[in-house]
Each structure stands twice: as structure tokens, then as C-alpha cells.
Amino acid sequence: MTGPVSRASVRAFYTDAIQRGRNTAENLQAATSERFNTLLESIAEATPRVALDLGYGAGTYAIALARAGFRVVAVDQIPCDPLLRRLNGAGDWAHRIEPRQCLAEDFTIDQKFGVIVAKDVLHYLARPSVEALLTSAVAHAGGGNYHYLEVFTAITRRSADGQLLRIEGEAGYTPESFRRDIERIYKDWDLTLFWSKHAEQDSRTGLNCFEAIRATVIAANRTA
Template sequence: MRIIRPQSSVKSFYDHVLKNQIPIEENLTGCITPDFQRILDTYESEIGLRAIDLGYGYGNYSIALAQKGFKVTAVDYVAPDYFKERLQSTAGKENITIIERDLNLFEPKGEYDVVVCKDVFHFLRRSKVEELLNVLIEKTNKKGWHYIVIFTDIWRKSNDGNEIVIENEARFTSDYLVDLVNYFYRNWKVNLKIEEYREKDRSGKEDSFYFKANRVTIMANNI
């Protein structure tokens, strides 16, 4: 049996997890990835460059960019209160502008040098993901970077064994996404990595999972 859950259930879940700093396998509070650190290392202290972080979550990527000297637009539909509180004691806070917005309704403005979207796009409508990619590529300056991590081939299981689907989510396959990346980023230098991702359920069994997917990492440079 397939259970379809509303988009609002995703927001409620992440609001609760982030506000209470609840540890989950997705490790929202973890450090930025080595892949993203390599992108940051291509810059020195870049005063005046602009970045956008779509689905900022706990805020580590926005903070890392801000402390590097970027002016950062941080967008998410989770309540921003916890992030604003965190920023009170964070260096570089003056470089971050927070926008509370559902990405399905968001229209990027201005131009950017770095675009980040980690573990978010799979929740959006497929047409919106394609629209955002197209717009963000057009709005990214020469030598700019995109760092995008997206789940494909997603399978979720409820506690009673039913399949769970989020309404209107993209439901990309890896093959479709690779074709999409090759099309949209055809004039960019692209490094693409696909890894298996699994989250164990609470049964304690070694091979029992409630979430399976492929995690696709896109590192694209507008050369």
C-alpha cells in the first residue's frame, strides 16, 4: 500500500528537528562536506561576492560562506527563529540575509557566485527543480560554483511496512537527473558523484531500513 503525505508534514518534521536539535541520520548539524570545503578553498577572502543557500537547514553552509566574506541569501521554509538565535553569537552574521519561503514559490533575484542546495530539491515539484536550475545557471557569474546534493530513486517505509510518498515531490531517477545535469550544465565543468544512501529503521535488524535512495552530488563550475 502507498501512503501519500502532504508537503506540510515535511516542514513540521524539520521545524521540530531543527528547533530541538534532535540528532537524525541525515546529520543536519554536521560540518560542511569535504566536497564543499574544496569549493570554498578556491576562494580567498571574497568580500563582495554573493551566494545563495537554498534550504539552509541548520545554517552551516550559510555561515561558512559568510565567514569567507560572501553576502549570503539563506532561504528555507522552516521557522527562522532558531537560526537567528544561533547567529547572535556567530562571526559573519552581518553577511547573512534570511528569507522564510517555500522553495516551490521562490524566485531567485540578482546574480550569484556560489549556489548551494543540499538535500532539498527532491522534496520539490520536478518542474520547479528544472525551473530553478535553469534560472540559477543564468544568474551565476563566470567562475561561479553550484554545489547541489539531491536524493534520487527514493523509497520510504512506514512503521507498518507501507511505502511513503511525499505529495508533488520530484521523484527523480538517477538516470533522469544525470541527463538533466548534462543538458543544463552542458557549458560548465561538472563533477558528478552518485552514492548509495540508507537510513536504518528502529527494529535493530542489520539490513532493515526505512529510507533508501541514491545521493547525487553535483559540483559545477561556470568556467
């Protein structure tokens, strides 16, 4: 195994990919998932119409929330310009999205969000940062609030020459450790977890460069 990949280089990679509109091996330009679409369609009118999208990437989930009538705080470590260009003249819903450039672990959750989305971002954080972030989100949640998380566990990364790679400071969850943390943090919520195998190919070699077990979490706070 080589030394850890720096978080700065990861940030530079995603900044370049989003600014150029490139669809990377992980499919950054993908549409929202069917599970998320089903959740969004099921949300009652009583749910506060303000949402948080942590790690918005290309902006697809933030846009879906805005189209559904939510005011969206969209947070990512990359510059906001690509999302602002995508929103320019997009429609009456575009003004509902407020992009903020900020590391996910540095964002302070100090209000009630009817919906929180964190897709493919939390596994990059250190475990204490994930716990602090989600614990704060739960502490500030009200009745009828929903959290939708997609988190990679059991990650194996390889370079083009087959060397094992890891990202500096990443959580390194196993499915079991992630489940334990989620069940503890969301102990009073209705909790649904889905598990699926995930793989990405290196376009240069055709070999898998990323393998993981993706955890999809749908947490609903039914309390009044």
C-alpha cells in the first residue's frame, strides 16, 4: 500500500471534474436514485420546507429538492460557480437553492431541516466528525424530518498499477461498524438500511479501481 492520498488532492479532483462537467467512474452526473425519489414523493406537507444537501456535487439532489418546493442549503468543498451557472435562468425554483462552499465537517447544523441529504460524502470524513455531524442533525430535528444518507463501507481502492490506496483521514467503516453507529445515533427514529455492492472501473485498464458496500439510510423522525 502506498501512502494516503491527501484530502487536498481529492478536493482538487472533484473541483476539476465538476467544473468541466465530467462524468467520472462514480457517475457524478447521475440522476437521483429511485429510493430518494420515492422518499421525496412520500413526504407530507407538514414537513418543514427547508432542506440541507451535504456534498451536493453536480447539484442533482439539491435541484430535485428545490423543484419539490424546498428551500435548500447546498454545501460542498468545491467552489459554488458550477452550480450557480447551472441554476442561472433554470426556472422559478432556482432561487430556492443557496450554495455554500464549506467542508461538510465544518458546517454547523443549528436549525431544523425538514430533509437532510448526504450522498457519497460521509465516508471521506473521520468517524468522530461523522458522529458529531449526524448527532447535531438529530438534536436539531423536529417531527416529520427525514435524513437520506448514502455511505460507502468496506472500501477497497486501487491505483492503475494495482496499488492499494486510502484517503487521508477517511472513516474506514465496515458494514457492521457503520450500522452500529447509525442505530445508536438514530435510536428513536424509524430507520431503514439498504446494502448493495458497488464497483467502479478504471477507464484506462478496465479493471475495478473502487469496490465497496454502499449503505443507504432512510431515517424518519415520526415524533410530534
